[in-house]
Amino acid sequence: MRLTDNDFQLFGLPETQAQDRAAIDARWKALQAEVHPDRFAAEGAAAQRVAMQWAMRVNEGYQRLRDPLKRAAYLCELRDAPVQAENNTAMPAAFLMQQMEWREALDDATDEAALTALDDEATQAETTVLATVQRLLDEVGDASAAASQVRALMFIQRFRADIDQRLAALDA
Amino acid sequence: MALLQISEPGASPDPHQRRIAVGIDLGTTHSLVAAVRHGVAECLPDEQGRVILPSAVRYLPEGRRQIGTDALAAQAEDPENTIVSVKRFMGRAVTDVANREHLPYRFEDRPGMLAIATRDGVKSPVEVSAEILATLRFRAEDSFLDDLFGAVITVPAYFDDAQRQATKDAAELAGLKVLRLINEPTAAAIAYGLDNASEGLYAVYDLGGGTFDISLLRLTRGVFEVVATGGDAALGGDDFDRSLADWALAGRVLESAHDKRAVLVAARTAKEALSDAESTELVAALDAGELRVTVTRAQFEELAQPLIAKTLSSVKRVLRDAKVKAADVQGAVMVGGSTRMPIVRHAVGELFGREVLTNLNPDEVVALGAAIQANQLAGNAADGEILLLDVIPLSLGLETMGGLVERVIERNSTIPVAKAQDFTTFKDGQTALAVHVVQGERELVSECRSLARFELRGIPPMAAGAARIRVSFQVDADGLLSVSAQELTSGVQAAITVKPSYGLSDDQIAGMLKDGFASADADMAARKLREARVEAERMVLATRSALAADGDLLPEAERDALEVRLSALAAMNDDADAIDAAVKALAEATEGFAAERMNRSIARALTGRDVSQL
Numbered sequence: 125m126r127l128t129d130n131d132f133q134l135f136g137l138p139e140t141q142a143q144d145r146a147a148i149d150a151r152w153k154a155l156q157a158e159v160h161p162d163r164f165a166a167e168g169a170a171a172q173r174v175a176m177q178w179a180m181r182v183n184e185g186y187q188r189l190r191d192p193l194k195r196a197a198y199l200c201e202l203r204d205a206p207v208q209a210e211n212n213t214a215m216p217a218a219f220l221m222q223q224m225e226w227r228e229a230l231d232d233a234t235d236e237a238a239l240t241a242l243d244d245e246a247t248q249a250e251t252t253v254l255a256t257v258q259r260l261l262d263e264v265g266d267a268s269a270a271a272s273q274v275r276a277l278m279f280i281q282r283f284r285a286d287i288d289q290r291l292a293a294l295d296a
Numbered sequence: 297m298a299l300l301q302i303s304e305p306g307a308s309p310d311p312h313q314r315r316i317a318v319g320i321d322l323g324t325t326h327s328l329v330a331a332v333r334h335g336v337a338e339c340l341p342d343e344q345g346r347v348i349l350p351s352a353v354r355y356l357p358e359g360r361r362q363i364g365t366d367a368l369a370a371q372a373e374d375p376e377n378t379i380v381s382v383k384r385f386m387g388r389a390v391t392d393v394a395n396r397e398h399l400p401y402r403f404e405d406r407p408g409m410l411a412i413a414t415r416d417g418v419k420s421p422v423e424v425s426a427e428i429l430a431t432l433r434f435r436a437e438d439s440f441l442d443d444l445f446g447a448v449i450t451v452p453a454y455f456d457d458a459q460r461q462a463t464k465d466a467a468e469l470a471g472l473k474v475l476r477l478i479n480e481p482t483a484a485a486i487a488y489g490l491d492n493a494s495e496g497l498y499a500v501y502d503l504g505g506g507t508f509d510i511s512l513l514r515l516t517r518g519v520f521e522v523v524a525t526g527g528d529a530a531l532g533g534d535d536f537d538r539s540l541a542d543w544a545l546a547g548r549v550l551e552s553a554h555d556k557r558a559v560l561v562a563a564r565t566a567k568e569a570l571s572d573a574e575s576t577e578l579v580a581a582l583d584a585g586e587l588r589v590t591v592t593r594a595q596f597e598e599l600a601q602p603l604i605a606k607t608l609s610s611v612k613r614v615l616r617d618a619k620v621k622a623a624d625v626q627g628a629v630m631v632g633g634s635t636r637m638p639i640v641r642h643a644v645g646e647l648f649g650r651e652v653l654t655n656l657n658p659d660e661v662v663a664l665g666a667a668i669q670a671n672q673l674a675g676n677a678a679d680g681e682i683l684l685l686d687v688i689p690l691s692l693g694l695e696t697m698g699g700l701v702e703r704v705i706e707r708n709s710t711i712p713v714a715k716a717q718d719f720t721t722f723k724d725g726q727t728a729l730a731v732h733v734v735q736g737e738r739e740l741v742s743e744c745r746s747l748a749r750f751e752l753r754g755i756p757p758m759a760a761g762a763a764r765i766r767v768s769f770q771v772d773a774d775g776l777l778s779v780s781a782q783e784l785t786s787g788v789q790a791a792i793t794v795k796p797s798y799g800l801s802d803d804q805i806a807g808m809l810k811d812g813f814a815s816a817d818a819d820m821a822a823r824k825l826r827e828a829r830v831e832a833e834r835m836v837l838a839t840r841s842a843l844a845a846d847g848d849l850l851p852e853a854e855r856d857a858l859e860v861r862l863s864a865l866a867a868m869n870d871d872a873d874a875i876d877a878a879v880k881a882l883a884e885a886t887e888g889f890a891a892e893r894m895n896r897s898i899a900r901a902l903t904g905r906d907v908s909q910l
Contacts, residue, residue, distance in 0.1 A: 126895070153519050157683050158897045161712065161773040165475050166315070166445075166675035167838040169883045171890040176772060178894055180714040187709070292613060 127177065130202060131185035141196055141261040141270075143189065152186040193281060196257045196274050205267035207274045219276050222249070226283055236294055243287045250280045315445035317475060317674035318436045319483070319666025322425060322449055322463065324383040324506030324532055325633065327351050328660060329432040330667035331439070332676070337487065337667040339660050340439045348659060349435075351505075353427045354378040355416035363431045375400035375557040377414045381534055382428075384506045385410055385421040386466075387458030394530060395538060398560075400553030409462065422466045429470035443830060446473035448670035450662050452507040453479035454527035454689045456735050457747050457777050464774065471827075475673040477774040480504070481511035482522055482686050483665030484631040488656055489515045490668065490682070496626040497523070499614075501644050501652070502662075503607065503634035506532040510611045512618045512625070521685040524618040524708045526610045531603065533634040537563040539599045544578050544589045555582045562587070570596050571636050597639045604643050611647060617708055628652045633659055685710050688771055695732035695741045697722060704769045707737065711775055716768040718784075725757040729765055731790075733779050752781040752790040821872070828875040835879050836866050839886055842893060849892045861885060 132139045135151045157163075159178035164171040188194045197207045226246065233239045253273055260270040318331045318340070326348045330339045339347035346365070354367035355377045362370065371378040379401070385393065390403045390410040402413040411418045429449075436444055449472075451463050460477055467474045481500035488494065494515050502509040509527040513520055541563035550556050562580035569576040575592040615622060628648045635641060635658050645652045669684065671677050687710050693703040694717070704717050721729065729752045736744030755763055764784040771777050782789045839862060847855055865878045 153516070153521070153683070153685070155898065156685060157519070158900070159894060160683060160685075162476065162669075162673055162684060165673035166834070167842065168835050168886060168890070170887040171838070171842070171893070174887070174891045174894045176712050178898065179773070180712045180770070183710045183713050184715075288616065291616065 127181050131189050131198065134182065134185050135189060137189070139199065139202070141192070141199055141258040143195065145190065148186070148189050152182065152190075155182045192254050192257075193274065193277050196254075196261065196270060196277070199261050200267050200271040200274060203261075203267035205271045207271045207278075209275055209278055215272075215276060215279070219279075223279060223283070230283070230286060230290070233290070236291065239287055239291050239294075243284060243291075246280055246284050246287065250277065250284070253277050253280065314676055315674040316436070316440050316442055317445045317447065317667075317670035317676070318432075319448045319663050319668070319670045320429065320432055320450065320467075320472075321480070321483070321663035321666060322383065322429060322451075322466075323351055323662075324381050324504055324534065325351055326505075326659065327428050327432060328663035329436050330660070330663040331436065332667050332671035337664040337671075339663055340436055342435055349428065349431060350380075351382065351428055352378060352380045353382070353424050355414040355419070357415060359416055361416070361427060363427055372554055372558045372561055375553040376402060377416070378557075379412060379414070379419070379424045381506050382421050382424040384530060384534070385412075386425065387456070387460075387462040388421075398538065398550075398556055400556045408458075422462050422469060425463070425466035426469035429467055429472060433470055433472055443826070444472065445674050445830075445834070446475040446670065448476050448478055448483075448666040448673065449474055450480045450483050450666050451477050451775075452502075452504070452527065452529055453481050453509040453511050453522075453525040453686075454507065454529045455775075456529065456690055456745055457692075457775070458745070459529065460775050464776070474774070475670055477776075478666060478669055478684065479509070479511065479522070479525070479686055479775075480507075480662045481509045481525070481631065482513070482520060482684060483663075483669065484629060484656070484661045485511070485513045485515070485520055486665035486668050486682060486684070487661045488629050488653070488665075489513075489520060491656075494627070497620065497624055499611070499625045499628045499648065500631055501607070501611070501628055501635065502527075502631040503640060504532050504632035505634070506530065506534050508532060508607050508610065510607070510614050512614055512620070518682045519685065520682065522687045522708075522710075523620075524614045525687055525689050526614040526617070527689070528606060528610060531606060532632075533564070533567075534560075535603055536567055536600055536634065536637070539603065540567055540578070540591065540596060543595075543599055544580075544587065544591070550582070552583055555580075558582060559587065566591055567596065567637070571638060593638075600637065600639055604640060607640075608643060608647055611644070622648050629656065630654050631656070631658050631661055686775070687711060688713070688775055690735045690745075691737055692733065692735050692747075692769055692771070692777060693744070694719075694767060695734060699741045701734055701736075701739055701741055701744055704767070705771065709771075711771050712773050714768065714770045716766050719765045719767060720761045721755065721758065721763045721765070722760055724760045726760065726763070727755045727757055728753045729755065729763075729781070731767060731779065731781050733769075733777070747777065748779065750779075750781075750790055752783065752788065754786075754788045755783045756786050756788075758785075825870070825872040825875075828872040828879070829869065832865055832868065832875050832879050835882055836862055839882065842886070842889065846889075846893045846896060849896065850889060854889075858882075858885065858889075 137143060156179060159175055159182060161172050161175040161179055164175045188198050200207055229242055233242055253276055257270050257273045260266050318329050321328045328339050328347055330337055341347050349364045350368040352367035352371060354362040354370050354374060356362060367378055371380055387409055390405045396403060404411045404413055404418055409420060411420050449463060449467050451460055464474055464477060481502045484500050484502060485498060496515060498513050498515060500511045507529050508531040511525040512523045514523055537560050541559045558580045562578050566576050566578040570593045575590060578589045578591055580587040625648055628644055630641060630652050641652050672681060687708045689707060691703050691707045692705040693701040696702045705713055705715050731752060732749045733747045734741055734744040735747050738744050765781055766784055767781045769777060769779055861882050865882060868875050868878060
C-alpha cells in the first residue's frame with residue numbers, strides 16, 4: 125500500500141464505475157481508523173506528519189470515489205481519456221437545447237415548488253446520463269465516449285448548484 | 297488472570313501508564329474543564345465545588361487579576377477593566393464587532409486582531425482567554441496533583457481559521473499542550489452518542505452565549521462522522537440579552553460604561569427568569585435612576601423570533617448541504633445554555649418534526665466530550681474506541697483577477713485535507729505573483745474573510761499564461777490552514793502558515809510568556825526545563841512502544857542506534873536546550889520508521905481484517 129496507489133487500489137475496490145456506496149464508506153472509515161492523526165497524537169511529530177499525509181490521501185480518494193461524477197472523470201483519466209472540461213466543451217446539440225430550456229425555466233421559477241420540480245427533472249436527467257457513463261466505462265469500454273458524457277454531467281451539476289443557490293436565497 | 301490495580305481516587309497507579317489529559321470548553325459566557333477518571337468523564341470542580349468558571353477576567357491595580365465568579369460580580373462596577381464574552385473578539389478586528397457602541401470597552405485597533413485597553417495595559421483577546429485557560433489548567437493540576445499531558449480545547453464548529461488559531465495561541469500562552477482543537481457540537485455528540493449508544497443521523501443544535509453551531513453527524517460503531525456543519529460565529533445568548541435590553545430602554549441612549557453593562561446584566565437575568573416564569577421584571581440600577589420594566593414571555597419571544605429564524609435558516613442550509621431531509625434526522629440534540637429557552641426548543645422541534653433531546657446538561661456536555669477525546673488522544677483509552685471525522689465549516693479559496701474567489705477546498709470537506717490548484721501569470725514577463733487566501737462562501741473577495749497574503753517571487757520571465765503556479769492548501773486535523781505556492785517549471789517556492797497576518801507571531805507569544813504571563817511566580821527556566829523533560833519522556837515512551845510493536849521493520853543496526861539515542865535522551869535532565877535538540881534529532885531519526893509503520897498498519901487494515909469487523 126503506497127501513497128501513490130490509485131484510489132481504487134488504496135480502497136481495495138475494483139476499478140469500475142459501478143460501486144456500492146456503503147462499501148466505499150466502510151473502507152473509508154476503516155482506513156481512517158488506521159491512519160488518522162488522532163491515532164498518533166501521543167506519538168512523536170514524525171508519526172503525526174506521516175499520519176496526516178496518509179489521512180489526506182485517504183480523504184482525497186474518498187472525495188473522488190464517493191461522487192459518481194468525480195469517479196467517472198477519474199476513471200476516464202486512468203484510461204487515458206481525460207475529461208478536460210476547461211478546453212473541450214463539445215456537447216451533443218440536443219443536450220444544449222435542453223440546457224437552454226432549463227435555464228429559461230430557472231429564470232421563471234419563483235417559488236420553492238417550481239425550483240424543486242426543476243431540480244427533480246435535472247436529477248432524473250443526471251441519473252440517465254450516469255447510467256450511460258457506467259455502461260460505457262464498465263461494459264463497452266469506451267472511455268472517450270464516457271468522457272463526453274461526463275462533460276454533460278458537469279453541466280447538469282452546475283445547473284443543480286444554481287437551483288440550490290436559489291433555494292438557499294428563499295430560506296434566507 | 298491479571299489482578300486489577302486499585303489506586304487512590306484521582307491518583308494514577310503509575311504516571312508512565314496513565315497520562316492526564318483534559319477537555320476544556322472555552323465558552324463565551326462560561327468555561328469548564330473535564331477529565332476521564334476511573335473510566336468516566338466528569339467536570340472538575342474548583343475549591344468551592346463549582347464546575348462552571350464564568351468567562352470573565354478583571355484586571356486590578358498592580359497587575360493583579362480576578363478570574364471567574366468574582367470578576368463577573370464586578371462587571372457593572374468596573375466595566376472597562378472586566379472583560380466578559382471575550383470569545384466574540386477572538387481573531388476579530390474592531391470593525392468586525394457588531395454593536396460595539398453598546399459595549400463598555402476601550403477597543404484598540406491592531407493589525408489583524410483588536411485589543412482592549414485596561415488599567416493593566418492593552419490586552420489582546422488571546423491574553424484574556426489565556427487567563428481563563430490557565431485558571432482551568434491550575435484547577436486540573438490541583439485535582440490530579442500532577443502536570444497535564446495535554447488538553448483538547450473546543451471551538452465552535454463555525455469558527456474560521458483566524459478564530460481557531462487565536463484559540464490555539466491562547467492555550468499555548470496558558471502553558472497547555474494542545475492535543476487537538478475539536479468542534480463543540482462534535483464534542484457534544486461524542487458525549488451524547490457514547491451515553492446513549494446511538495447510531496444513525498443526528499443533529500446537534502448548539503446555541504451558546506455568543507456562537508451558534510449546527511452539525512449533522514452520522515454515528516456508526518464508534519465513528520463520529522460530521523456530514524455537514526453550519527452556523528453563525530456571532531450569534532448567541534448575548535444577542536437575546538441585547539435585544540431585550542434595547543426594547544426595555546425604548547430608545548433611551550446610555551452613555552456610561554456602567555449603564556451599558558448594567559442593562560445587559562439585567563436583561564440576561566430577566567431572560568433566564570422567563571424560561572420558567574410567564575412574566576418578570578427587568579430591573580437595572582442606572583446612573584440616572586432605576587430602570588424597571590415588566591416583560592412577559594410572549595413579548596420576549598417576539599423579540600427573540602428574528603434571532604431564532606436566523607438559526608433555523610442555518611439548519612436548513614446544513615440539511616441541504618448534506619442532501620438529507622429533516623425527517624431523515626433521528627434526533628436533535630440540544631447543547632448550550634441558550635437552548636434552555638422554551639421558544640428555542642419549540643422552534644427546533646417543529647423544524648425536525650420531533651421532540652428535541654434535552655437529557656444532557658447543556659452546559660457540561662461539550663467539556664465531557666472533549667475529555668473523552670483527550671483521554672483517547674493521550675493513549676489512555678483502548679485502541680480504536682472512537683474516531684472523529686470532522687469537516688471544515690467554510691470554503692477556502694484564492695483571489696483571482698477581478699476580485700473574484702476561486703474555491704480550492706469546499707466547505708464540509710473532511711479534515712485533514714490537502715488540495716492543489718494550478719494558476720498562471722496574467723502578463724508577459726511577470727516575475728511575481730500575489731497569493732491572497734480567503735475564507736467564505738461568497739464569490740467576491742470583498743465579501744469573504746481575508747486570511748493571508750504572500751508573494752511568490754523570482755518567477756523566470758515568460759509569456760503570459762506560460763508559467764504554471766501550483767498553490768497547495770493543507771488543513772490539518774485541528775482545522776488550521778497552511779498554504780504554499782510553487783512555480784513548476786522553475787521550482788521557485790513560497791509558503792505560509794496562515795498565521796502572521798492576523799494572529800500572534802511566535803515571537804509575540806514567546807514575549808508574552810517571558811513577561812510572566814500565567815506563571816508570574818514561577819521560575820521560567822525551571823518551567824522550560826520541566827516542559828522539555830515532559831516532551832522528552834513522551835517521545836521516549838512513544839518510540840519505545842513503536843519499537844516494541846514494529847521493531848522488526850528496522851535492521852538491527854538501526855534499532856541499536858535508536859536505543860542509544862533513547863538511553864541518552866532518557867538520561868538527560870538538566871539542560872532544556874540540549875533536551876529539545878535531542879528530541880528533535882530523535883524525531884528526525886525516526887521519520888522513516890514512522891512511515892514504515894504506517895504502511896504496515898494500512899496493509900493490515902486492508903488485508904488482515906474484514907470490513908465488518910472494524
